[in-house]
Amino acid sequence: MFKLIVFIIFSAWAVISSLGVVLFSNPVYVILWLLSALISIAGIFFVAGAELVGALQLIIYAVAIAVFYIFVLTAVPWEKALKKDSHYRVEGVIAFPFIILLYIEMFIVFTLGVMASPKKQLKLFIERIGNAEVVGSILFSKYFIAFEIVSLVLLMGMIGAVLIGRKESQTYDGDTS
């Protein structure tokens, strides 16, 4: 019962923060709402019993990615964006029925999926030696190739971001030397 109350508090916080992300016009406020949403989602992970994912959510998302967004926002002059309208209003009105349709479809699929029979094969194992140990051992045994591929993708993303974001090679037009 206590867990359910905490879960409801965190999920209401997350939904309100997501509405703030979508509706506010100033990008700095949007980043603050996004940070609030990420922290509340980490709280949902903790309630669900996934301590490792929650801690990594706090470390990677709420610290690294949010700070990264703030750095980029200081590089782009967003004062120009405040003068214009920050939303597409006509497109929003047009897209709203399709979002409702998406909700209905997701609801049907989810309620069909919940009826799938749960397997509790790892439950006792998790209760005996703890969740983070089980995640670590399965991550480094069964999904080891996928883990290495993800690290390779991180390396490629770093190289690609540096290549895309660097200055274009200098033109020596005004150079008299």
Add this chain to the structure above:
Amino acid sequence: MTAIPLEAFLTVSGLIFGIGMFGLIVRRNLITILMSLELCLNAVNIAFVGADAHLGLVEGQIFALFIIALAAVEAAVGLGIIIAIFRYRKVESSDEVRDMRG
């Protein structure tokens, strides 16, 4: 101690995913579009972890970790593209980016 029903996780996940999808459509600024995309990825993470807590498995948490790592890559590359667009075209709104050759 009662377990949280799976429907609760899936409802929260669907709500946040829909809000993020709506933000992808209606936002004008490119950086806020990427932030709405982060909301969508987090909603998928909630669904994975909730199904995990329901089924008693740990595979969902592993895939949630993969999604977090790939979201970091996506943020790095996407923000690099936005900075490149701004440097060449001096625009940051998504309706001003009309042609691909810079």
